[in-house]
Amino acid sequence: MITASRLKKDIAKTVIHLLLIAAVFVAMFLLFWLISIAVRPVQETYRVAASLLPKKLTIVNFHQVLFELPQMAIYYRNSLIITFIAVGSIVIISALAGYAFARVQFPGRNLIFWAVIATIFFPYTISLPALYDILFRLHLTDSLIGLILPYTAIWLRLGTLIMRQVFLSVPKELDDAAIIDGCSRLGAFWRVLLPITSSGWVVVAIFAFVPMWGEFILAFTVTSTPKSMPISIGMKMLEPNPAFAEWTFPVAAAAALMIFIPSLLIFIVFQKWFTKGITAGALKF
């Protein structure tokens, strides 16, 4: 009797693992497939010769992306500049604002906070024509700064929400003590609170970086020349087109993988922070 019930349990366990392995396979399939395309010679991508696994391995496609497509380097550089400056601004500004919303009792605090947070629910796409018109009047279309400024504003709100939550979870006695000891508010913020809230900063940076690296519609609308295009738009230029003489499909796959790399690296390095961010950002308001 006992063995029968244990057997049943073991079977259930095995089935769960098999289902999960199948789900993981589905989730990873895109990556597997892109890799298998990116490492094969062009001839093997024609349907007649195609197979799931490459017959001949080559790195020529990666070489081509890295060294023979000069615009690729420009797109990549643009994306790095944009995300670096915007994420940096977001981390600093949302920490300052989150601190004020959590600690300083200024009149109108809650009203301002909720007015800012409420806008998260209206995606920026619905005001895209207006935003484009504003950027155009400011002569900021087709420039890096014309993407950096709106990107900072768009993902600043989630950062502020997270940082407020982080500062609320720090015991108030800590910064009170610092202020009594003669620190100014800014001093208390800088010397006492910054070091102990650093994991919050990481969460804010991750949750700003991930969507920003993949932002498409605003960049697609605002940029028109390679000098200001981020990598997500650059992909459009690399799209394989049978009408052109050269069939660049494995090159495009290699390029796609190289755009995935920063996102994957961030995810692998900061894995556990992702769950923290989801908890703080999604369920605590």
Added chain:
Amino acid sequence: MNTLFRRIWKERSGYAFIAPLLGYIGMFIFLPVVYTIVLSFTRHEFLRPTKDALVGLVNYVEWFHDPAIWETFKNTLYFLAMYIPAHVLYGLILALLTNSIVNRRVATLYRSLLYIPVVLPLPIVAYAWKWMYDPTIGVFTHIIEDILGLSFPFKGWLIDKRLAMPSIAIMSVWQYSGWIMMLFLVGLNNIPNQLYEAARIDGSSAWKSFCRITLPLLKPTFFVIVIMRLAVLGITVQPLIMTEGGPGRATMTYGLHAYYLAFRWGNWRMGYASAWYVMLALFATVLGVMAWKFLREESVYD
């Protein structure tokens, strides 16, 4: 009044701390929203050199009579009807499966791997899926016809009127169910274990506990999901990249039509497109309020 000013003065550092936030949000969030509403009452055509004219409700009247409204509504609803239930259900199943694994290390590994599609940049994922769907180089047709030896009854995935929208929905389910899984996991962790123990002692089956305890207590999670998925009403990027609304207008969603009105067709009718966006925002707000009423009331959280 005097005391209010005194309080404002006393806590002035608070305003200094939020000044940069307000600057950014004011300039690039609030101002565009207000300007969108203003634009929706003007005949603003970006490429036309003449000055804008305030036209009152003309854009809204045109919106109500535009046959494209119903067409794009239908397309968007078709997408939502496939996508929302599928990815919520799949995400819930993944959450329950990984939650039933006792070894925490293994469970975390599964979750991390299942979450990977969520962190990949959407436009690149859309391009890659477009290639996977391609009838000549794509992998799906290859698997079905060459490996399994079946005949695929459609011309292709994205180029067939009947399959184009389901194909986009499949991609979206693939990309976002990991995120739903995480939300459900947070919700599941908030359910006290004693409830299940009490139910087991009372002799209730696993299925019964699931229906009577898990599902009702996940209500707040469902609320969060509905609220955070409202943005999908305006889905634009996936059809823009994968089909440009085609074949014909089979994947012309509401968001994509509005986008094309503002940035592709004719003289870039930003005024009229803004009316489209304002109506979309109103619609989303109504749905959000309904979700608040029906899903939020019994929330166990503060």
